[in-house]
Amino acid sequence: MDSLPNRSVDEDMRNIVNTSIKIYNSHTSKQSSRKSPTWKNLQGTPRQPTNIECGYYVMRFMRDIFHDPGLVFKKNFDKKKEPVVYVQEHIDKVRLEWVEFENKQLHNNK
Structure with missing residues (x-):
């Protein structure tokens, strides 16, 4: 992916x-x-617009997999279908979850 x-x-x-x-x-x-x-190479995975978003895309892939116990993502990312597109809202959600996680870790370590 x-x-x-x-x-x-x-x-x-x-x-x-x-x-x-x-x-x-x-x-x-x-x-x-x-x-x-x-x-298996899943050709329908979202493509990042530049080379600086890779970390967020990896985290979003991982989030999609973790929240998909039936592993339907394989079908969603198959090249026979239209490629899945991550819009800015998807990436921002990952950023927000990351900030919330880090904030929680900082408060737990005090």
């Missing part, structure tokens, strides 16, 4: 994620039926 126009998965990043999943599974005693995860 890369929000930049170049949508190729970096091989080092793929190895890091695959290794992380294996480590997680070994620590939780989960037996995986696959040797490694299946990677």
Whole structure:
């Protein structure tokens, strides 16, 4: 789910994620039926307008996934459909949630 126009998965990043999943599974005693995860390029993911919004786009992707227990986002971001567009309101919501989270952490640490 890369929000930049170049949508190729970096091989080092793929190895890091695959290794992380294996480590997680070994620590939780989960037996995986696959040797490694299946990677799918979701072409319909929103594209950021410039190269400075990547952090907010990643946080918005994560928010969409966490709030989607049925993993419908895969269908929403599939290239067969019109690309999903994050409008400024979507990004501002992530910014506001981040500020609220940080504010709460600051007050808890006093």
